[in-house]
Amino acid sequence: MALLAAGTAGADSTQPAAPYANRQLEDPRQEARAKALMEELRCLVCQGQSIADSDAELAGDMRGLVRERIKAGESPADVRAWLIERYGSWVSYAPPFGADTALLWIAPAVLLLVGGWLASQRLRRRRRR
Numbered sequence: 711m712a713l714l715a716a717g718t719a720g721a722d723s724t725q726p727a728a729p730y731a732n733r734q735l736e737d738p739r740q741e742a743r744a745k746a747l748m749e750e751l752r753c754l755v756c757q758g759q760s761i762a763d764s765d766a767e768l769a770g771d772m773r774g775l776v777r778e779r780i781k782a783g784e785s786p787a788d789v790r791a792w793l794i795e796r797y798g799s800w801v802s803y804a805p806p807f808g809a810d811t812a813l814l815w816i817a818p819a820v821l822l823l824v825g826g827w828l829a830s831q832r833l834r835r836r837r838r839r
Contacts, residue, residue: 728774747786
């Protein structure tokens, strides 16, 4: 048990948090843009939470990056594109359509069509009986 506890104790970094990880920007408009963007980005550790809601260290670093870039005058779209380039499409709750995300966008429609076709086939068999 002691070895298990010792292993998890070192899971967090000893580095200080990013300056804007847990501190809001001074300009309320910039903070609002940063917060809206953080709600649209997935925590790569938690996966079910946005970086705005996650307590993971990586999410804090990502919040800091978002706020720093917004403070520097970048648009939320540019920051999102940079994060997608850096971390991959998975970081966005609404990934852009591309070769690596085509399945995410096409699969629901295909599954809906297959389900409709199966249901129609089943109804036809019932009518024949």
